[in-house]
Amino acid sequence: MSKKPSLKDIAQRLGVSTALVSYVLNNKKENRIGKEIATRIRQVASELNYQPNRMAQGLKTNRTRTLGLIVADIANPFSAALARAVEDEAEQQGYTVIFGSSDENPAKCSQLIDTLLNRQVDGLLIAPPAGMEAKLTALQQQRTPFVLLDRYYPSLHTSYVALNNYQAMYHAVEHLLSSGYHRIGLVTFDTTLFHMAERGRGYLTALRDHELPTRKSWLKAVDPCNAAIETAKAIRELTTGAHPVDAVVFASNMLTLAGLQQLIRLHVRVPDELAVVGFDETDAYGLFYAPPTYIQQPVSEMSQQATRILLDMLDAPDRIMQVNLPANLIVQVSSLPQSAVHG
Amino acid sequence: MSKKPSLKDIAQRLGVSTALVSYVLNNKKENRIGKEIATRIRQVASELNYQPNRMAQGLKTNRTRTLGLIVADIANPFSAALARAVEDEAEQQGYTVIFGSSDENPAKCSQLIDTLLNRQVDGLLIAPPAGMEAKLTALQQQRTPFVLLDRYYPSLHTSYVALNNYQAMYHAVEHLLSSGYHRIGLVTFDTTLFHMAERGRGYLTALRDHELPTRKSWLKAVDPCNAAIETAKAIRELTTGAHPVDAVVFASNMLTLAGLQQLIRLHVRVPDELAVVGFDETDAYGLFYAPPTYIQQPVSEMSQQATRILLDMLDAPDRIMQVNLPANLIVQVSSLPQSAVHG
DNA sequence: CTGAAAGCGCTTACAG
DNA sequence: CTGAAAGCGCTTACAG
Numbered sequence A, B: 001m002s003k004k005p006s007l008k009d010i011a012q013r014l015g016v017s018t019a020l021v022s023y024v025l026n027n028k029k030e031n032r033i034g035k036e037i038a039t040r041i042r043q044v045a046s047e048l049n050y051q052p053n054r055m056a057q058g059l060k061t062n063r064t065r066t067l068g069l070i071v072a073d074i075a076n077p078f079s080a081a082l083a084r085a086v087e088d089e090a091e092q093q094g095y096t097v098i099f100g101s102s103d104e105n106p107a108k109c110s111q112l113i114d115t116l117l118n119r120q121v122d123g124l125l126i127a128p129p130a131g132m133e134a135k136l137t138a139l140q141q142q143r144t145p146f147v148l149l150d151r152y153y154p155s156l157h158t159s160y161v162a163l164n165n166y167q168a169m170y171h172a173v174e175h176l177l178s179s180g181y182h183r184i185g186l187v188t189f190d191t192t193l194f195h196m197a198e199r200g201r202g203y204l205t206a207l208r209d210h211e212l213p214t215r216k217s218w219l220k221a222v223d224p225c226n227a228a229i230e231t232a233k234a235i236r237e238l239t240t241g242a243h244p245v246d247a248v249v250f251a252s253n254m255l256t257l258a259g260l261q262q263l264i265r266l267h268v269r270v271p272d273e274l275a276v277v278g279f280d281e282t283d284a285y286g287l288f289y290a291p292p293t294y295i296q297q298p299v300s301e302m303s304q305q306a307t308r309i310l311l312d313m314l315d316a317p318d319r320i321m322q323v324n325l326p327a328n329l330i331v332q333v334s335s336l337p338q339s340a341v342h343g
Numbered sequence C, D: 001c002t003g004a005a006a007g008c009g010c011t012t013a014c015a016g
Helices: A007-014 A018-025 A035-047 A054-061 A077-092 A106-118 A133-141 A165-178 A194-209 A224-239 A253-265 A283-287 A299-313 A338-342 B007-014 B018-025 B035-047 B054-061 B077-092 B106-118 B133-141 B165-178 B194-209 B224-239 B253-265 B283-287 B299-315 B338-342
Strands: A066-071 A096-101 A123-126 A146-149 A160-163 A184-189 A219-222 A247-250 A275-279 A293-296 A322-325 A328-330 B066-071 B096-101 B123-126 B146-149 B160-163 B184-189 B219-222 B247-250 B275-279 B293-296 B322-325 B328-330
Touching (some): A007 A035, A018 A035, A066 A106, A077 A096, A077 A299, A077 B077, A077 B096, A096 A106, A096 B077, A106 A123, A106 A133, A123 A299, A133 A146, A146 A299, A160 A299, A165 A184, A165 A247, A165 A275, A165 A293, A165 A328, A184 A194, A184 A253, A194 A219, A219 A224, A224 A253, A247 A253, A253 B283, A283 B283, A299 A322, B007 B018, B007 B035, B066 B077, B066 B106, B077 B299, B096 B106, B106 B123, B106 B133, B123 B299, B133 B146, B146 B299, B160 B165, B160 B299, B165 B184, B165 B194, B165 B247, B165 B275, B184 B194, B184 B224, B184 B253, B194 B219, B219 B224, B224 B253, B247 B253, B253 B275, B299 B322
Parallel strands (some): A066 A123, A123 A146, A146 A160, A160 A322, A184 A219, A184 A247, A247 A275, A275 A293, B066 B096, B066 B123, B123 B146, B160 B322, B247 B275, B275 B293
Antiparallel strands (some): A096 B096, A293 A328, B293 B328
């Protein structure tokens, strides 16, 4: 790269100090600086296409106007959608974002946090994997601004923006009940992550509130590392066996995808033989013969709010904010009332 | 954030100069520095959990170990997959990456380039929209290292890593021909982007090489801004009308998705009534009743090579490298031989 | 109204 | 073998 113009270059051209130039370009002390000199400085700056060196600025002000974003896997559509919304909101506020994928690995996530902090990001947006409590507590002690995104720990008093997972799942189950399905299975992940636990709790509570039995064999907790195969197995067990279900809810987009694929393989007709409710929005749903009903997360709003809260925290890292956003249930044909299906 | 330890802190603790500390921590002048003092410095550094301030380092060395990545839209699975592979390769080399989405808008892309350069990224990885020639030429003149990813301009002598789009499409068409389909349509984007033109050229050349007629009405160029609706229309026209096709190739993942959805809507049976070849890999394909044959791009390899080339260019910005990677045709049921379908 | 000067946390040519 | 000193490009408290 050819040498970029610096404050000094502008100052020299006009025979003034770099201080003066800095002041006018930053709109400081506006009232106290001569109009003519100010306009001339601005003019030369734009002639030279002056761009301040952010590193020098950052060194001085300890602000980089850069945010760090850690998602589970940027290649996952849900993570990618989060990232996109963060990008847009950050850009609007004059911030750029550095990202990293944790792969649901707490060691990698901690490492990533250190790397980003090292890069002097002003704050962090984190969708943490399980087992990050200690690291996050440490972050909080050193007053690093961060807000948790999508996932959080009820035991930790940190800022977060997440879905109201309990209510989302409760609502989905009630929808199935009101459509005439009473033997409802759940396919979720085997994880300690709170947001997944909440989805499970929503499922169980909804059934109990309607005085329906809950069966252990209807709640399938699948190993995240082996999701496709275990989901396929779960579906087989749920649909055959002594107590087959008449509806299934999936607790994530990956589980929904794997589940629907297995239903195609097994030639289980949806919703005739089995009603289905998926989680998250995916392009893929459009290719399923019976467009699935699904729980839609307000992804953009989630990211937007999280970014805004983080930006606020930059000036007041102790002002913590906790937000649980409501989900939207998009009803399509995969959960049509039984009467409509069988009648 | 609490104050981070600096070189000075370490130096003061041991009563040495910051220069010495800097030398040992950077493994410079190794042979000329006393062993004991070196180990003591390292010890104190790790005790204090010393992390060099990258801004100060960067200000001095003019290197940030940060790469800029510009994709069309990070929320698009193809872009997201590119980003993920860039991230992994960059991380391995000790680099972090800042990203941005151009939304296929050259003005936004130029703006993004400026912002990232402003952030002092060492180099850029760009999947450019149409109309970026001038900006890229300017970049090259100021010797900013960059490599084009996925797309490039044949008129520009820049580094790039992309698919061999011509060959990929040629191959796909030949596959359909050898499966007994001879009336083959193409749904592509109406754009000046070279990689799309190449896909069109591969399609036409393959047909001509086999002495088959090409019809204007079989080549549908869809407005990118209105892809879903126009693709649906294109499919209707291709399958009805005076000269219906017996096979369709799609030139991108979004077109494939939109096309398959329309085929479901129109109850066109694949491959019985219409054979299909898609572009790119998507989770979604698994939910289509007739798993589609598709052109698979070596996304990871593409990103990996591009990142490596960029890293090389950091030291020699004039050493330009151009790579066209071969595609992989994944054959599934959507393009089964006609004999198998109708026999 | 304007500017000289110190300093952010590093690196490195230079001198001993 | 080791360190004093300059400087990267900014910002800002301070003094006029």
